[in-house]
Amino acid sequence: MVTLSKEQHLDMFLKMQRIRDVDMTLNKLVRRGFVQGMTHFSVGEEAASVGAIHDLTDQDIIFSNHRGHGQTIAKGIDLNAMMAELAGKATGSSKGRGGSMHLANLEKGNYGTNGIVGGGYALAVGAALTQQYENTGNIVIAFSGDSATNEGSFHESVNLAAVWNLPVIFFIINNRYGISTDITYSTKISHLYLRGEAYGVPGYYVEDGNDVVAVYETMHEVIDYVRAGNGPAIVEVESYRWFGHSTADAGVYRTKEEVDTWKAKDPLKKYRAYLTENGLASDQELDAIVEQVAQEVKDAVTFAQDSPEPDMSVAFQDVWVD
Ligand SMILES: Cc1ncc(C[n+]2csc(CCOP(=O)(O)OP(=O)(O)O)c2C)c(N)n1
Ligand SMILES: [Mg+2]
Numbered sequence: 001m002v003t004l005s006k007e008q009h010l011d012m013f014l015k016m017q018r019i020r021d022v023d024m025t026l027n028k029l030v031r032r033g034f035v036q037g038m039t040h041f042s043v044g045e046e047a048a049s050v051g052a053i054h055d056l057t058d059q060d061i062i063f064s065n066h067r068g069h070g071q072t073i074a075k076g077i078d079l080n081a082m083m084a085e086l087a088g089k090a091t092g093s094s095k096g097r098g099g100s101m102h103l104a105n106l107e108k109g110n111y112g113t114n115g116i117v118g119g120g121y122a123l124a125v126g127a128a129l130t131q132q133y134e135n136t137g138n139i140v141i142a143f144s145g146d147s148a149t150n151e152g153s154f155h156e157s158v159n160l161a162a163v164w165n166l167p168v169i170f171f172i173i174n175n176r177y178g179i180s181t182d183i184t185y186s187t188k189i190s191h192l193y194l195r196g197e198a199y200g201v202p203g204y205y206v207e208d209g210n211d212v213v214a215v216y217e218t219m220h221e222v223i224d225y226v227r228a229g230n231g232p233a234i235v236e237v238e239s240y241r242w243f244g245h246s247t248a249d250a251g252v253y254r255t256k257e258e259v260d261t262w263k264a265k266d267p268l269k270k271y272r273a274y275l276t277e278n279g280l281a282s283d284q285e286l287d288a289i290v291e292q293v294a295q296e297v298k299d300a301v302t303f304a305q306d307s308p309e310p311d312m313s314v315a316f317q318d319v320w321v322d
Helices: 006-030 046-053 069-074 079-086 119-133 152-163 192-199 212-227 256-263 267-277 283-306 312-316
Strands: 061-063 140-145 168-174 203-206 233-238
Touching: 006 046, 006 069, 006 079, 006 212, 006 267, 006 283, 046 069, 046 140, 046 168, 046 212, 046 233, 046 267, 061 119, 069 079, 079 283, 119 140, 119 152, 119 168, 152 168, 152 192, 168 192, 168 212, 192 203, 192 233, 203 212, 212 233, 212 267, 267 283
Parallel strands: 061 140, 140 168, 168 233, 203 233
Antiparallel strands: none
16 A cells, blocks of 8 residues: 655656546537547546556656547646647647647657557557666656557567566557457457466556556555566456547447446546545535636637647658657
8 A cells, every 4th residue: 555645646647637627618619619639538547547557657658549638737748738739739749740649748758659559569668678778767658548458569569578678568558449449359269467477567457447556555565676677567457438439439339228337437526526435535625626627728729729830841850850
């Protein structure tokens, strides 16, 4: 058991609320053409991102996938820069050239979301090799979904990381679907963390990935293990996306009952109950955070809307190192 301070708890609650509010807001704005390109929401999976990232420093590195708003926010991006990026504006975190699936924030160690399923694993292994080679003491997390672990790049990356004893964690959010394909149609084994066994990598499992404290406690142990130079680890947490795979999903492959069952396991409600029942925060304190975040998100949308379009000349900037 790790003891988290009240400040740490409130920070985790705030980050989870930010993820929730940003994606709920975007879900409405998408229909009004605010977002440039396709986007995938993290609503329902907030605890997994925040619990996994809370113990990282700004120098520790993350790579994410197409569903990366949650990790991007948990790693501390400025909301104005994120919203402007989603809207394709010049003030965006990647000057409006990236959008939802190329959200990066290098100062905070976010090396980017990625539209190629399984595309982040090998990049994470490369970044972990740099940390080892330069003896920085920093670690790397490669976030992915369940389905991506069927890509060859997952297996090659885990194997290489194991052989080279690299400081990288493969963090899998198992939401049971790859677009509309149920996991039982694509994967024979019951738990993805077991895949580590084949490569000599320890696997950790959090059954309730909607419990931010449970995710945090496991990750606290795993991060210490990896930072101490013991080599890579795999972590699998179970969670669920409330919305469709992307903004273009009619949702015909799952029942309303199934979605409702998971909505009842709302990570934010669960955390609020934990904090209030354990005397760590009052409902009033948490309500104040909810209000503060609502204002931040509103301001970020206004900032993005009022920002200029990028000039075409930026398209070829930052492609090569000078
Ligand atoms: C190499 C590649 N193959 C297929 C796709 C299309 N695609 C986008 S997301 C996705 C499913 C990913 O599922 P999972 O890894 O479980 O993540 P989740 O969407 O559930 O968070 C697929 C097949 C892609 N973007 N890249
Ligand atoms: Mg999935």
